[in-house]
Amino acid sequence: MLLNTRKPVMDPVTHMKHEVAKAAASRVQSGMVVGLGSGSTAALMIQYLGDRVRNGELTNIQAVPTSFQSSVLANEYGIPLTTLNEVDRIDIAIDGADEVDPQRNLIKGGGACHTREKLVDARAEQFIVVVDSSKLVEALGTTFLLPVEVLPEAYIQVGKALEKLGGKPELRMAVKKAGPVVTDQGNLVLDVKFDRIDQPAELEKAINNIPGVLENGLFVGLTDLVLVGEVDGDRVSV
Numbered sequence: 001m002l003l004n005t006r007k008p009v010m011d012p013v014t015h016m017k018h019e020v021a022k023a024a025a026s027r028v029q030s031g032m033v034v035g036l037g038s039g040s041t042a043a044l045m046i047q048y049l050g051d052r053v054r055n056g057e058l059t060n061i062q063a064v065p066t067s068f069q070s071s072v073l074a075n076e077y078g079i080p081l082t083t084l085n086e087v088d089r090i091d092i093a094i095d096g097a098d099e100v101d102p103q104r105n106l107i108k109g110g111g112a113c114h115t116r117e118k119l120v121d122a123r124a125e126q127f128i129v130v131v132d133s134s135k136l137v138e139a140l141g142t143t144f145l146l147p148v149e150v151l152p153e154a155y156i157q158v159g160k161a162l163e164k165l166g167g168k169p170e171l172r173m174a175v176k177k178a179g180p181v182v183t184d185q186g187n188l189v190l191d192v193k194f195d196r197i198d199q200p201a202e203l204e205k206a207i208n209n210i211p212g213v214l215e216n217g218l219f220v221g222l223t224d225l226v227l228v229g230e231v232d233g234d235r236v237s238v
């Protein structure tokens with residue numbers, strides 16, 4: 001069964017996402033091990049990759065998903081899946097982001113998938129980020145809260161430790177506040193407000209050093225290429 005995620009009429013942001021997703025998918029070559037990112041832009045990339053597999057243009061690829069969501073999509077689109085433990089390399093990883101700074105450092109984790117995303121994206125020979133132009137920021141933390149995955153038993157004490165680092169944490173709740181968001185690993189997410197993150201490498205390490213933290217959404221020094229969709233009037237360029 002194929003999922004129908006293509007909309008006949010597209011707003012400019014969706015149009016940008018399609019363009020960069022298609023451009024990124026076209027960089028994958030036969031025989032590659034591919035890291036599949038998570039989120040709406042990565043989902044489109046998976047769809048375009050699936051098109052290339054289905055029409056026979058791409059053969060013998062294997063994909064490592066970064067979330068349950070991306071593994072379901074890969075299955076739907078006929079992309080063969082493998083796991084981190086089974087591969088000896090990842091040739092290319094393609095993923096979205098919530099913020100991108102001028103040094104190509106990122107905030108990720110808007111979909112609560114950043115722990116597995118970092119494992120896959122950091123291991124890739126080439127890590128490509130696909131975003132629409134609204135994600136470009138002058139400094140990280142200025143438009144998006146920083147996601148931190150925490151063990152459920154420790155979220156209060158981790159929250160206090162994050163406050164000592166200057167952050168204002170809030171527990172991520174599911175839609176309609178029915179309960180907390182639970183990650184694929186069974187953990188919780190604290191979204192932390194830092195007004196502006198000027199030293200992302202230091203903050204990334206400091207947060208990951210708090211007992212009870214699995215991973216935070218700062219991706220520093222990992223990105224090789226950012227594909228940005230830009231709207232100039234009706235024009236979209238990649």
Ligand code: 5RP
Nearest residue numbers: 039040041096109110111113
């Ligand atoms: C999920 C992520 C996503 O890549 C990020 O949230 C961007 O998503 P989208 O392409 O839907 O804007 O980090 O954890």
